[in-house]
Protein backbone atom coordinates (compact mmCIF):
# COMPACT_ATOMS: atom_id res chain seq x y z
CA UNK A 1 0.00 0.00 0.00
CA UNK A 2 1.34 3.43 -0.94
CA UNK A 3 2.31 5.59 2.05
CA UNK A 4 1.00 8.88 0.66
CA UNK A 5 1.84 10.91 3.76
CA UNK A 6 5.47 9.78 3.52
CA UNK A 7 5.58 10.51 -0.22
CA UNK A 8 4.56 14.10 0.49
CA UNK A 9 7.16 14.36 3.30
CA UNK A 10 9.85 13.04 0.94
CA UNK A 11 8.59 15.25 -1.90
CA UNK A 12 8.18 12.14 -4.09
CA UNK A 13 5.27 13.62 -6.00
CA UNK A 14 6.12 12.76 -9.60
CA UNK A 15 2.45 13.04 -10.64
CA UNK A 16 2.30 16.77 -9.85
CA UNK A 17 2.32 19.20 -12.78
CA UNK A 18 2.95 22.94 -12.65
CA UNK A 19 0.37 23.68 -15.33
CA UNK A 20 -3.30 22.73 -15.61
CA UNK A 21 -4.11 19.47 -17.35
CA UNK A 22 -4.76 19.92 -21.08
CA UNK A 23 -7.66 17.43 -21.00
CA UNK A 24 -9.43 19.44 -18.30
CA UNK A 25 -9.17 22.51 -20.52
CA UNK A 26 -10.24 20.59 -23.63
CA UNK A 27 -13.23 18.80 -22.11
CA UNK A 28 -14.46 21.05 -19.26
CA UNK A 29 -17.49 22.03 -21.38
CA UNK A 30 -18.84 18.49 -20.88
CA UNK A 31 -19.40 19.36 -17.22
CA UNK A 32 -21.97 21.97 -18.33
CA UNK A 33 -20.99 24.30 -15.51
CA UNK A 34 -22.48 27.71 -14.76
CA UNK A 35 -20.52 30.53 -13.08
CA UNK A 36 -20.26 29.97 -9.33
CA UNK A 37 -20.86 26.20 -9.54
CA UNK A 38 -18.88 23.96 -7.18
CA UNK A 39 -16.57 21.21 -8.47
CA UNK A 40 -15.35 18.40 -6.22
CA UNK A 41 -11.74 17.28 -6.75
CA UNK A 42 -11.15 13.96 -4.92
CA UNK A 43 -7.58 13.10 -3.86
CA UNK A 44 -6.63 16.57 -4.99
CA UNK A 45 -2.97 16.87 -3.95
CA UNK A 46 -1.92 20.45 -4.68
CA UNK A 47 -3.17 20.27 -8.25
CA UNK A 48 -2.97 23.38 -10.46
CA UNK A 49 -6.23 22.13 -11.99
CA UNK A 50 -7.96 23.59 -8.93
CA UNK A 51 -6.46 26.99 -9.72
CA UNK A 52 -7.70 26.63 -13.30
CA UNK A 53 -11.22 25.88 -12.08
CA UNK A 54 -11.22 28.86 -9.71
CA UNK A 55 -9.98 31.16 -12.48
CA UNK A 56 -12.83 29.98 -14.72
CA UNK A 57 -15.22 31.30 -12.05
CA UNK A 58 -16.05 28.04 -10.25
CA UNK A 59 -15.71 27.03 -6.62
CA UNK A 60 -13.66 24.00 -5.61
CA UNK A 61 -13.92 21.47 -2.81
CA UNK A 62 -10.95 19.11 -2.57
CA UNK A 63 -10.10 16.24 -0.27
CA UNK A 64 -6.52 15.25 0.39
CA UNK A 65 -4.94 12.92 2.95
CA UNK A 66 -1.79 14.99 3.37
CA UNK A 67 -2.03 18.28 5.26
CA UNK A 68 1.37 19.15 3.82
CA UNK A 69 -0.14 19.08 0.31
CA UNK A 70 -2.93 21.44 1.37
CA UNK A 71 -0.46 23.83 3.02
CA UNK A 72 1.79 23.79 -0.06
CA UNK A 73 -1.20 24.44 -2.32
CA UNK A 74 -2.14 27.64 -0.50
CA UNK A 75 1.45 28.83 0.03
CA UNK A 76 2.58 28.22 -3.58
CA UNK A 77 -0.50 29.93 -5.01
CA UNK A 78 -0.30 32.78 -2.47
CA UNK A 79 -3.87 32.24 -1.28
CA UNK A 80 -4.77 33.36 2.24
CA UNK A 81 -6.62 30.63 4.13
CA UNK A 82 -8.06 29.69 7.49
CA UNK A 83 -7.98 26.27 9.14
CA UNK A 84 -10.82 24.78 11.18
CA UNK A 85 -11.58 21.29 12.51
CA UNK A 86 -14.67 19.54 11.19
CA UNK A 87 -15.74 15.90 11.79
CA UNK A 88 -12.24 14.45 11.75
CA UNK A 89 -10.95 16.76 9.01
CA UNK A 90 -8.68 19.78 9.09
CA UNK A 91 -10.47 22.15 6.73
CA UNK A 92 -8.39 24.67 4.78
CA UNK A 93 -10.73 27.40 3.54
CA UNK A 94 -10.25 30.41 1.28
CA UNK A 95 -12.70 32.48 -0.77
CA UNK A 96 -13.52 30.01 -3.56
CA UNK A 97 -11.81 26.88 -2.38
CA UNK A 98 -11.92 24.51 0.52
CA UNK A 99 -9.63 21.52 1.00
CA UNK A 100 -10.65 18.84 3.48
CA UNK A 101 -7.44 17.38 4.81
CA UNK A 102 -8.24 13.80 5.75
CA UNK A 103 -9.57 10.53 4.35
CA UNK A 104 -11.83 10.63 1.26
CA UNK A 105 -13.69 7.61 2.66
CA UNK A 106 -14.78 9.67 5.70
CA UNK A 107 -16.26 12.50 3.62
CA UNK A 108 -20.07 12.84 3.77
CA UNK A 109 -22.73 14.03 1.33
CA UNK A 110 -23.44 17.03 3.63
CA UNK A 111 -19.89 18.25 3.06
CA UNK A 112 -20.48 18.09 -0.72
CA UNK A 113 -24.06 19.39 -0.74
CA UNK A 114 -23.31 22.20 -3.25
CA UNK A 115 -21.26 20.05 -5.62
CA UNK A 116 -22.57 19.72 -9.21
CA UNK A 117 -19.50 18.15 -10.83
CA UNK A 118 -16.47 15.99 -10.08
CA UNK A 119 -13.02 16.17 -11.64
CA UNK A 120 -10.93 13.01 -11.22
CA UNK A 121 -7.35 13.19 -12.44
CA UNK A 122 -5.01 10.65 -10.84
CA UNK A 123 -7.50 9.77 -8.08
CA UNK A 124 -9.15 6.50 -9.23
CA UNK A 125 -5.88 5.37 -10.84
CA UNK A 126 -3.94 6.14 -7.64
CA UNK A 127 -5.76 3.30 -5.88
CA UNK A 128 -5.21 -0.49 -6.08
CA UNK A 129 -8.03 -2.59 -7.58
CA UNK A 130 -9.94 -3.45 -4.39
CA UNK A 131 -9.93 0.14 -3.20
CA UNK A 132 -11.11 1.38 -6.61
CA UNK A 133 -14.41 -0.47 -6.10
CA UNK A 134 -14.83 1.13 -2.66
CA UNK A 135 -13.83 4.53 -4.07
CA UNK A 136 -16.60 4.44 -6.68
CA UNK A 137 -19.17 3.18 -4.17
CA UNK A 138 -18.29 5.96 -1.74
CA UNK A 139 -18.20 8.61 -4.46
CA UNK A 140 -21.67 7.50 -5.59
CA UNK A 141 -22.96 7.81 -2.02
CA UNK A 142 -21.74 11.40 -1.47
CA UNK A 143 -22.67 13.14 -4.75
CA UNK A 144 -26.14 14.18 -5.87
CA UNK A 145 -28.16 12.82 -8.80
CA UNK A 146 -27.33 14.59 -12.04
CA UNK A 147 -23.74 15.26 -10.93
CA UNK A 148 -21.37 15.12 -13.91
CA UNK A 149 -17.80 13.92 -13.79
CA UNK A 150 -14.69 14.19 -15.94
CA UNK A 151 -12.53 11.13 -15.37
CA UNK A 152 -8.97 10.80 -16.69
CA UNK A 153 -7.41 7.33 -16.70
CA UNK A 154 -4.29 5.54 -17.89
CA UNK A 155 -4.11 2.05 -19.32
CA UNK A 156 -0.92 0.10 -19.99
CA UNK A 157 0.25 -3.52 -19.59
CA UNK A 158 0.26 -3.75 -15.78
CA UNK A 159 2.61 -6.77 -15.96
CA UNK A 160 5.34 -4.55 -17.46
CA UNK A 161 5.49 -1.90 -14.69
CA UNK A 162 3.88 -1.57 -11.28
CA UNK A 163 1.60 1.23 -10.09
CA UNK A 164 0.65 3.74 -8.91
CA UNK A 165 -0.59 5.06 -11.23
CA UNK A 166 -2.47 1.82 -11.86
CA UNK A 167 -3.69 0.69 -15.27
CA UNK A 168 -7.48 1.04 -15.54
CA UNK A 169 -8.93 0.00 -18.90
CA UNK A 170 -12.26 0.87 -20.47
CA UNK A 171 -13.91 -2.40 -19.41
CA UNK A 172 -13.02 -1.66 -15.80
CA UNK A 173 -14.33 1.91 -15.97
CA UNK A 174 -17.59 0.67 -17.49
CA UNK A 175 -17.91 -2.07 -14.87
CA UNK A 176 -17.02 0.24 -11.93
CA UNK A 177 -19.50 2.90 -13.02
CA UNK A 178 -22.09 0.51 -14.48
CA UNK A 179 -24.52 0.88 -11.61
CA UNK A 180 -25.94 4.40 -11.39
CA UNK A 181 -23.85 6.29 -13.94
CA UNK A 182 -24.08 7.06 -17.64
CA UNK A 183 -20.60 6.75 -19.10
CA UNK A 184 -19.25 8.26 -22.33
CA UNK A 185 -15.69 7.80 -23.57
CA UNK A 186 -14.61 11.18 -24.96
CA UNK A 187 -11.08 10.35 -26.07
CA UNK A 188 -8.48 7.60 -25.89
CA UNK A 189 -5.01 7.57 -27.46
CA UNK A 190 -1.60 5.98 -27.04
CA UNK A 191 0.82 8.58 -25.64
CA UNK A 192 3.92 6.43 -25.11
CA UNK A 193 6.07 9.00 -26.95
CA UNK A 194 5.51 11.48 -24.11
CA UNK A 195 6.14 9.02 -21.26
CA UNK A 196 9.91 8.50 -20.83
CA UNK A 197 9.49 6.55 -17.56
CA UNK A 198 7.28 4.00 -19.34
CA UNK A 199 9.61 3.91 -22.37
CA UNK A 200 12.60 3.19 -20.10
CA UNK A 201 10.70 0.18 -18.71
CA UNK A 202 9.93 -1.00 -22.27
CA UNK A 203 6.19 -0.67 -21.74
CA UNK A 204 4.40 -1.39 -25.04
CA UNK A 205 1.81 1.40 -24.83
CA UNK A 206 0.17 3.84 -22.48
CA UNK A 207 -3.37 4.86 -23.35
CA UNK A 208 -4.74 8.08 -21.92
CA UNK A 209 -8.51 8.19 -21.75
CA UNK A 210 -11.04 10.86 -20.82
CA UNK A 211 -14.60 9.97 -19.84
CA UNK A 212 -17.66 12.01 -19.03
CA UNK A 213 -19.99 10.38 -16.50
CA UNK A 214 -23.30 11.42 -15.02
CA UNK A 215 -24.96 10.03 -11.93
CA UNK A 216 -28.63 9.18 -12.53
Ligand SMILES: C[S@@+](CC[C@H](N)C(=O)[O-])C[C@H]1O[C@@H](n2cnc3c(N)ncnc32)[C@H](O)[C@@H]1O
Nearest residue numbers: 004015043044045047064065103104121122126
Ligand atom coordinates in the same frame (compact mmCIF):
# COMPACT_ATOMS: atom_id res chain seq x y z
C1 LIG B 1 -1.48 10.54 -7.59
S1 LIG B 1 -1.86 11.81 -6.49
C2 LIG B 1 -2.89 12.85 -7.50
C3 LIG B 1 -3.11 14.22 -6.93
C4 LIG B 1 -3.94 15.15 -7.82
N1 LIG B 1 -5.20 14.58 -8.19
C5 LIG B 1 -3.17 15.57 -9.04
O1 LIG B 1 -3.65 15.35 -10.15
O2 LIG B 1 -2.08 16.17 -8.89
C6 LIG B 1 -2.99 11.02 -5.39
C7 LIG B 1 -3.27 11.84 -4.14
O3 LIG B 1 -4.29 11.20 -3.38
C8 LIG B 1 -4.01 11.38 -2.01
N2 LIG B 1 -4.76 10.31 -1.31
C9 LIG B 1 -4.50 8.97 -1.36
N3 LIG B 1 -5.42 8.30 -0.65
C10 LIG B 1 -6.29 9.23 -0.15
C11 LIG B 1 -7.46 9.15 0.66
N4 LIG B 1 -7.94 7.97 1.12
N5 LIG B 1 -8.09 10.29 0.99
C12 LIG B 1 -7.64 11.50 0.54
N6 LIG B 1 -6.52 11.63 -0.25
C13 LIG B 1 -5.87 10.51 -0.58
C14 LIG B 1 -2.50 11.30 -1.91
O4 LIG B 1 -1.98 11.91 -0.76
C15 LIG B 1 -2.07 12.01 -3.20
O5 LIG B 1 -1.84 13.37 -2.99
